Amino acid sequence: MTKKIGIVGYGNLGRGAALALQAAPDMELAAIFTRRSPALLAQKVQADIGTALPVASSDEAPQWQGKLDALILCGGSATDLPQHTPHFAAMFNVVDSFDTHARIPEHFAAVDAAARQGGHIAVISAGWDPGMFSLNRLYASALLPEGAEYTFWGRGVSQGHSDAIRRIAGVKNAKQYTVPVESAMQAVRSGAIPQLTTRQKHTRECFVVLETGADAARVEHDIKTMPNYFADYDTSVTFIDEETFAREHAGMAHGGVVLRSGKTGAGNQHVIEYRLTLGSNPEFTASVLVACARAACRLASEGKSGGCTMFDIAPAYLSEKSGEQLRAALL
């Protein structure tokens, strides 16, 4: 039976989820919910997907209860998901990509309570970090308990750091790239277990468009000395014009590496490395959400309910193939 999936929110992530659902033979995009004008969005969706789809106001979602197998929540972590995920988990099986690491325990608690009450499955924090990187930290630490773990991000845009630069007076636009320090990654790969400071792991590259008449030296100083965001890093600031910004900094590539170096038994050294090189951060994140929506349907069909993460999902549940097919083809 094809699973009927809904999407809440149609920014880069929601669009990525809509496209990923087209590639999934066992799922069908049945509805998109939006706070924007449904009529206007329907035209955009038709242009993206190539087929007419029901687009409805988010307020109408409750009327879809019983008609959808799962909802993929594509709002932002700052303000949307803390509201959306508990709200919708009371009515539907849901999946989100909540990525504010420090607030995951409280988000999990709120979502778990709502999902249990509604008798639904709610998968939170699916994506690549949190998500696939978290899984790899877990697998590697379970296999090499005596060891050290390193996560390197980039090269890719940090939305939070770009926003922080844009809040500085005189800045018209900005993109910040997080760049891993290659020599630090090589040191870990070699089997060494280095103690790395924040500065030794990543550098930060800022591309900034100034407002007319803004003081470049002051802006650069304000960026490089900003606590938490830049003060602890080697930061470069490059001023560019708007045309260059639009031409060279529109991409959404990202990625990174999770490394664990550890010892077993008689002192033998092992290194586990997981690396993602992503052409599109939102499209890859959306692909993870779609696979987790499949798993949510499967868990719900077994009568399970409550909050969970990718830690709690048997890998086979992410695939549309049967256990027999998977054992024959991939084991």
Place this chain on the structure above:
Amino acid sequence: MTKKIGIVGYGNLGRGAALALQAAPDMELAAIFTRRSPALLAQKVQADIGTALPVASSDEAPQWQGKLDALILCGGSATDLPQHTPHFAAMFNVVDSFDTHARIPEHFAAVDAAARQGGHIAVISAGWDPGMFSLNRLYASALLPEGAEYTFWGRGVSQGHSDAIRRIAGVKNAKQYTVPVESAMQAVRSGAIPQLTTRQKHTRECFVVLETGADAARVEHDIKTMPNYFADYDTSVTFIDEETFAREHAGMAHGGVVLRSGKTGAGNQHVIEYRLTLGSNPEFTASVLVACARAACRLASEGKSGGCTMFDIAPAYLSEKSGEQLRAALL
């Protein structure tokens, strides 16, 4: 409650499992079963582990029913495990590292039937390939359904190819290293989806000690033209003396890479890479077996029974930490 674990077989893998259990705070090595002399093995185990442990004849294992939470089966895939795993799965929760890929479906069927009848959990084919590499093939194919997958092995010793060389007349001893072709891996990493022949993926390096008077040219020809094993590869043969063999080819390092390159949505290209660099093939495999024994205990405590693989194990079950700890620390 500390889980009581038994080990069947004490070769390199069994010894690795015994050492890995020492590093697991939630498990206790309670018994080792052997076909050798239990008294002699007990001395060796005490030297390895630093503590006296019950070592018993494999024939006595049935008397331990109800006293062990899981058994780790450390026999070989060719003849031991096809017998051992169904036999012991009828009496205990078990984990094996059965690695004859082509025979996994029939092994699974036999083990599943025995485990169901006994009401136990049996995890088969745990290790790194099959095992962690299989998991990564599964995750990557679920996330990038439109793509191609590549597994490269090495540099490391292939036991099967070493054995094949030793069967040639005139060969006293031999080690065969499987070596991945770096340029082929780089091509995949770059985002290309190359069609790679067997020859383009791996080379084979053979180190051979000859019997006195053996014809080196004939041995080299017999190796390089051997169907299935060497004929489809670029193979090098180096003749060495016994001292060099003992000094330079005793290591058990291995590893490899699973790569998947694929596209999403609007044609964005992604590459997922999982790489293992293992100082000791048997010790790392044993670490996976120990983590899976933990998961087997957990699944059994939920009332589940039957055969399964790492595909069916929620990642959290491999860790001794609670869901709350994992979400706070690793998500």
